[in-house]
Amino acid sequence: xxxxxxxxxxxxxxxxxxxxxxxxxxxxxxxxxxxxxxxxxxxxxxxxxxxxxxxxxxxxxxxxxxxxxxxxxxxxxxxxxxxxxxxxxxxxxxxxxxxxxxxxxxxxxxxxxxxxxxxxxxxxxxxxxxxxxxxxxxxxxxxxxxxxxxxxxxxxxxxxxxxxxxxx
Amino acid sequence: xxxxxxxxxxxxxxxxxxxxxxxxxxxxxxxxxxxxxxxxxxxxxxxxxxxxxxxxxxxxxxxxxxxxxxxxxxxxxxxxxxxxxxxxxxxxxxxxxxxxxxxxxxxxxxxxxxxxxxxxxxxxxxxxxxxxxxxxxxxxxxxxxxxxxxxxxxxxxxxxxxxxxxxxxxxxxxxxxxxxxxxxxxxxxxxxxxxxxxxxxxxxxxxxxxxxxxxxxxxxxxxxxxxxxxxxxxxxxxxxxxxxxxxxxxxxxxxxxxxxxx
Numbered sequence: 001x002x003x004x005x006x007x008x009x010x011x012x013x014x015x016x017x018x019x020x021x022x023x024x025x026x027x028x029x030x031x032x033x034x035x036x037x038x039x040x041x042x043x044x045x046x047x048x049x050x051x052x053x054x055x056x057x058x059x060x061x062x063x064x065x066x067x068x069x070x071x072x073x074x075x076x077x078x079x080x081x082x083x084x085x086x087x088x089x090x091x092x093x094x095x096x097x098x099x100x101x102x103x104x105x106x107x108x109x110x111x112x113x114x115x116x117x118x119x120x121x122x123x124x125x126x127x128x129x130x131x132x133x134x135x136x137x138x139x140x141x142x143x144x145x146x147x148x149x150x151x152x153x154x155x156x157x158x159x160x161x162x163x164x165x166x167x168x
Numbered sequence: 169x170x171x172x173x174x175x176x177x178x179x180x181x182x183x184x185x186x187x188x189x190x191x192x193x194x195x196x197x198x199x200x201x202x203x204x205x206x207x208x209x210x211x212x213x214x215x216x217x218x219x220x221x222x223x224x225x226x227x228x229x230x231x232x233x234x235x236x237x238x239x240x241x242x243x244x245x246x247x248x249x250x251x252x253x254x255x256x257x258x259x260x261x262x263x264x265x266x267x268x269x270x271x272x273x274x275x276x277x278x279x280x281x282x283x284x285x286x287x288x289x290x291x292x293x294x295x296x297x298x299x300x301x302x303x304x305x306x307x308x309x310x311x312x313x314x315x316x317x318x319x320x321x322x323x324x325x326x327x328x329x330x331x332x333x334x335x336x337x338x339x340x341x342x343x344x345x346x347x348x349x350x351x352x353x354x355x356x357x358x359x360x361x362x363x364x365x366x367x368x369x370x371x372x373x374x375x376x377x378x379x380x381x382x383x384x385x386x387x388x389x390x391x392x393x394x395x396x397x398x399x400x401x402x403x404x405x406x407x408x409x410x411x412x413x414x415x416x417x418x419x420x421x422x423x424x425x426x427x428x429x430x
Binding site for chain 2: 006007013014016021024025028029030
């Protein structure tokens with residue numbers, strides 16, 4: 001084959017391949033947008049974190065403002081310690097509360113920040129005091145069933161007593 | 169069969185395969201050591217990129233498009249059951265970029281380009297062209313084998329990237345144009361779920377490793393072929409079978425390392 005034609009086709013192929021890679025990088029992936037920008041770390045402790053994972057989003061008013069960077073177990077207080085990296089573009093008051101919520105009914109869990117009214121802001125290394133743990137579905141269901149069971153138990157007992165009353 | 173006979177057969181078989189593995193490793197090392205010439209004469213590599221990369225382009229693009237379209241259809245059916253058809257873009261992109269792109273492209277590459285390489289090198293050996301080169305003091309490994317090797321290693325990641333991209337557009341075509349998933353949701357959900365370093369770069373690494381394995385196996389089978397017509401046909405078959413198995417096994421190992429937990 002003619003050399004210039006060969007060069008042309010190979011050039012086209014390589015350009016196409018690199019263009020596909022660029023398209024994958026720009027159009028398909030998020031290139032980890034702001035995790036490269038400057039961040040500050042804040043810690044919060046929870047009784048139960050449910051299924052929260054590292055790299056889960058931290059949202060405030062529905063907007064992603066950071067990511068969970070590490071999850072540890074504190075062996076003194078027996079609570080979960082969640083460290084999160086927040087974008088330094090966003091500041092929150094000292095008395096901000098953190099809660100673990102679920103996106104949708106079966107979606108993944110995320111950390112929600114609810115800003116308070118303090119005039120001082122959270123800085124690097126601070127701890128969020130007010131936290132609300134994840135809702136564990138099994139506990140909810142068992143509580144519900146327990147209530148149901150005790151209700152029907154009361155009714156049965158009442159019925160039994162009435163019957164006993166009728167029969168001499 | 170006497171047990172004595174059985175054991176000696178097993179022993180011969182394992183010794184033979186170990187010897188073959190050693191020969192293949194030495195062959196690969198020689199190719200790596202003598203590839204300086206082909207990098208200095210880059211035109212040799214360009215010719216091989218043409219024959220293994222450019223000529224595989226049509227089968228890669230066509231299969232990528234169809235695989236993407238099938239993913240779009242099947243994914244839509246399944247996601248619709250859970251009322252989350254908006255996540256179709258995530259499903260199509262992640263399965264293509266992480267697994268199907270590198271693996272299916274490598275399997276196609278093995279059967280399209282790998283078999284061609286084995287047949288070509290095997291026929292050169294059968295017709296004593298390789299010995300003739302040695303007689304003229306031309307190193308056949310440096311002149312014939314190394315350019316094919318690097319041509320394949322360079323082509324493979326590019327082919328896999330093209331495969332993934334056409335596949336994603338195939339999924340877009342079916343999901344958005346045909347089944348009516350929202351255009352913006354399709355892309356934005358995909359962008360928020362696919363990460364460049366974790367998913368796309370790992371896919372590129374995978375496909376480079378597959379390119380390395382496939383071309384190395386194809387060249388070794390060709391170079392080691394029994395110099396008869398039957399020998400070449402056997403070597404070509406072995407190339408496709410061995411490299412397909414190697415791709416799948418390597419894929420499992422690489423996936424276990426790359427996408428553990430998280």
